[in-house]
Amino acid sequence: MRVILALASAVCLAAAQGGAQAQQSAAAPAAVAPGSVLTLSDAWRAALQNDPTYQAAISEREAGQTNRAMGRAGLLPQVSAALGRNKIRGTLDSPTAFGGVTTTDLDYMSKTNEIRATQSVFNWSRIAEYRQSNARADYSLAVFDTRSKDTAVRLINRYFQTLLSYENVVLSQSYLEANEKQILAARRRFDSGEGTITDVRETSSRRDLARADLIQAQDALVVARRELQEMVGSAPSAIVGLQSGFKTRPLDPATLEGWLSAAMSNNAEIRAGIEGLRISEREIDRTFGGHLPTLDIVASRRLVENETISTRDQDSNTTSFGVQISLPIFSGGLTSAQVEQARHNRDRAAQELAATRERIAVEVTRQYQAVVSGAERIAALVVAVESSAAALTAVERGYQAGTRSIVDILDAQDQLYRSRLELTKARLQYVLARLMLAGAAGTLDAAAIDTVTDAYFDGGRAPVNIDQKLVPVVARK
Structure with missing residues (x-):
């Protein structure tokens, strides 16, 4: 597999991300030096710093953690203070002993200062709310792990799609060049009187179709590279392909039951469902608290000046303590x-x-079978590519001997091209299935991605300049 060079200058990397639980969302990512090679691990760490969806998940997680403090607040003392000032103006008519009325002008300030503290002793609804708030916080952590897995899946799919698109461009160009050679050979045989015009037209038709396929492959590569750029922050300068001596490896654990057990324990979606069930159970307790009495300790301190007209020249201080x-x-x-x-x-x-749980079990089974059968399919396609290459050589010799036609050569070339493309797809699908299996089992983190990168990707090979591959496809006559 080749190393792909994209068109831009730099990509952002995370400084020291350890996994899906990374919290340095505000840290500035380090730029990759021009011409350096971006591995799958590097792309994952860059996505943790630059992918907007992942950054939104971090904010969602932090918001969810505030539920613990919100639930605890209902069990702690509630203290409030009140400060009142009222300006009183008017007149006061007071009867005299002789049946008359004495009028007094009123102009004074009424002041009230109060501080009040309440401590809940028994309130079942608040106790249930506290337990429910912890469940909500744990639920937000599980949801964040789900978002992290989704980010990893999107990044991996886009990285692999870029690899596949590039390989398709390379194979399409090789196929086009092979057809160009056959056109030259057909024309020479026609000019010498050994071939027919039908052979020339047949090869030209295949060449034109190959040119159309190459244009489509180049368009797919441009789009795939842009989708990858969206997640890693800038257009990658180089990404690493699969090893040339690609070999499948055994799974650990080796059995489907082992992976199912791991998924039931670690899968983030299942954990989110468990926490959601806890929240629902605590909601029953909270609402049932409406049937039960509540007991509070209440203490207050009150300072009053000129509270009423009858006490306008009096000050009072009261302290109260009791239960409610x-x-x-x-x-x-x-x-x-x-x-x-x-x-x-x-x-x-x-x-x-x-x-x-049932859906995750199905997904684990699907990805496990994809890994197991994928290894067998790769082995079969390796043999198929070798057989197709040998068949093409045999057909070309038969054509030179006059026992095969140009159409037979074109068909053999097409079969070789399809076999190589299918082998490339099978290898990528195999590695992708391993990663998706880890995701379904709840173990898709930075360590798992690093392990796959070291096992299946080759960063030591010389990069191939992708600008040299994305050449204009010019129609030839």
């Missing part, structure tokens, strides 16, 4: 309806969790 019990008696059936609703939502969450 609140007992709900009847709410029109609201609390009972809320509890019933919460129970139905709990049942729904339980069924959704069961569906998620």
